[in-house]
Amino acid sequence: MSDSKQPIRDTEEFRDHISTVTEDGKRIFVYPKKQKGKMYWMRTVVAVLLLIAFLVGPFIKVDGRPLMLFNVLKGDFIILGVPFVTQDTFLFAVTMITSLVIIVLFTAVFGRLFCGWVCPQTIFMEHVFRRIEYAIEGDANKSRRLDKGPWTKEKIWKKGLKWTIFYIISFVIALYFLSYVIGVDSVKAFITSPVGENIGGFIGLFVFSFAFFMVFANIRDQVCTTICPYGRLQGVLLDKNSILVSYDFERGEPRGKAKKKKKKTKVETMVASSDVGVAAVQFEGDKEGDCVDCDLCVKVCPTGIDIRNGTQLECINCTLCMDACDSIMEKVKRPKGLIRYASYNSIVEHKPNQVFTTRSIAYSLVMVALLGFLGFLVAGRSTVKAYMTKARGVVYMEVDATHGKNLYNLKLTNKTRKELPVEVKLLNKKGKLEFIGLGDHLVVPPIGTKGGRLEGSVFIILDKKDIDGRVTDLELGVFLEGKQIETIETSFIGPQ
Ligand code: SF4
Ligand code: SF4
Known part of the structure; x- marks a missing residue:
């Protein structure tokens, strides 16, 4: 830290309250000022691509089935065309752990990059609903008035007009989310069926639409600042090397109105970040900083915070304050980047x-190891999962003088379409x-037909010479087109 900027006392007062709640607990509604700039346009491009993917996704099919499906009710999951069944629990668990590690890694290095750039809440709020609001009500001041x-x-x-459009879009979003759960064909059949036949479903749809409507019309920033658990994780994931949207207090302080900057100033300004390990501090300085204290970075912030206070849980890394500050730096002819992606240490x-x-x-x-393991699991994932268990209450039976048999339950699950x-x-x-009730040829139905399962009973008949006393270990193979795709291990129980 430069000598001219020595901390004179710690202050964390701004952390004692949420910037969008008054001291007596009332909500302060945020009216962010419209802001454009390089970062905003880059985020718009990402948002448009993601919105197209979201809107087109349910209509893309592979072999007649959706590209993506998350039918939790039926345990039918399809990710990028690959079907997963409830028997893939281990694969699912490894996928979840890998995703968690990726989130932790990205958050540790880049903070809430996800929130600002790809989170559906931010995409819909900032790139759909907020634009409609600006178009109908005007910029922040007009909307507030x-x-x-x-x-x-x-x-x-x-x-x-605004609420009607908001509700229609919320309804469409609810329909799209439903399409990712039950498939677009089921949604089409559902919404074209008489209301009386599906009264519960229609009520559910309207309730969900209303929930989305409330999120985008009213709750908004509160989702990011108080409801979303991911934001709360930041405190434990970030460190002084995390690259976040940050105010360069070394360059910006002491702040002051542009015209007063000729004078030597003695200022007290809150800076820096909390742990990130460092409490917000105040500086005494004798050198002009680049911040002209215009407050534009605060006015554009959709969560209503002042990034100059340092890293805060409420910051969703939306970069609007970066664009705002750059536009001011351009006007006052100072270098851009006073607010930029930077780590505390780099500043x-x-x-x-x-x-x-x-x-x-x-x-x-850890992430590479997990991704490798996941790749190995996916590559080695058999198309048929087989379970064989000895039938309860049925003991060893003599077939003839030289053979004996045991009865087993057999379940074959198809993981393909x-x-x-x-x-x-x-x-x-x-x-x-000897298969019982399964026919001479075993044919496992596809996912979506009879639960994708073939179940029945089978006698295993062994020559008495091959029975090793009381328990004989058995290994069976499941073959598809002559190629072994699954191994079953079980035991043959011999005579007492
Ligand atoms: S502080 Fe800046 S990056 Fe963070 S939420 Fe506010 S405007 Fe977005
Ligand atoms: S926009 Fe830049 S110059 Fe204006 S108050 Fe914020 S940091 Fe200071």
Whole structure:
């Protein structure tokens, strides 16, 4: 830290309250000022691509089935065309753990990058609903005035139009989310069916639409600042090397109105970040900073915070304050980037951001290992899962003088969308299988038909010479087109 900026006392007062709640607990509604700039346009491009993917997604099919499906009710999941069934629990668990590690890694290195750039809440709020609001009500001041003003004809018309459009879009979003759960064909059938036949479903749809409507029309920033658990995780994931939207207090302080900047100033300003380990501090300075204290970075913030106070849980890294400050720096002819993607260490040490730290390398190694393991599991995932258990209450039976048999339950689960004719054979013993009620040819139905399962009973008949006393270990193979795709291990119980 430069000598001219010595901390004179710690202050964390701004952390004692949420910027959008008054001391007596009332909500302060945020009216962010419209802001454009380089970062905003980059985020718009990302948002448009994601919105297209979201809107087109349910209509893309692979072999007649959706590209993505998360039918939790039926345990039917399809990710990028690959179907997963409830038997893939282990794979699912590894996928979840890998995703968690990726989130932790990205958050440790880049903070809430996800929130600002790809979170559906931010995408819909900032790139859909907020734009409509600006178009109907105007920029922040006009919108605030309209809200505070009486219910004139203009207010009724504007609010009515805005809320109607908001509700229609919320309804469409609810339909799309439903399409990702039950499939677009089921949604089409559902919404074209008479209301009386699906009264519960229609009520559910309207309730969900209303929930979305409330989120985007009213709750808004509160989702990010108080409801979303991911934001709360920041405190434990970030460190001084995390690259976040940050105010360069070394360059910006002491702040002051542009015209007063000729004078030597003695200022007290809150800076820096909390742990990130460092409490917000105040500085005494004798050198002019670049911040002209215009407050534009605060006015554009959708969560209503002042980024100059340092890293805060409420910051969703939306970059609007970066664009705002850059526009001011351009006007006052100072270098851009007073608010930029920077780590605390890069600011105090006047060094470039450091992506490769011991922590990020360690997380990356774990992530690569998990991704490798996941790839191995997916590549080695058999198309048919087989379970064989000895039938309860049925003991060893003599077939003839030289053979004995045991009864087993057999369950074969198909993980594909095709019918699979399979064979089951004994591998480590000579013997015979007698299927009961399954026909001579085993055909496992595809996912979506009969639950994708073939279930029945089978006698395993062994030559007495092959029975090793009381318990004989057996290995069976499931074959598809002559290729072994699954192994079953079980035991043959011999005579007492
Ligand atoms: S502080 Fe800046 S980046 Fe953070 S939420 Fe506010 S405007 Fe967005
Ligand atoms: S926009 Fe930039 S110059 Fe204006 S108050 Fe914020 S940090 Fe200071």
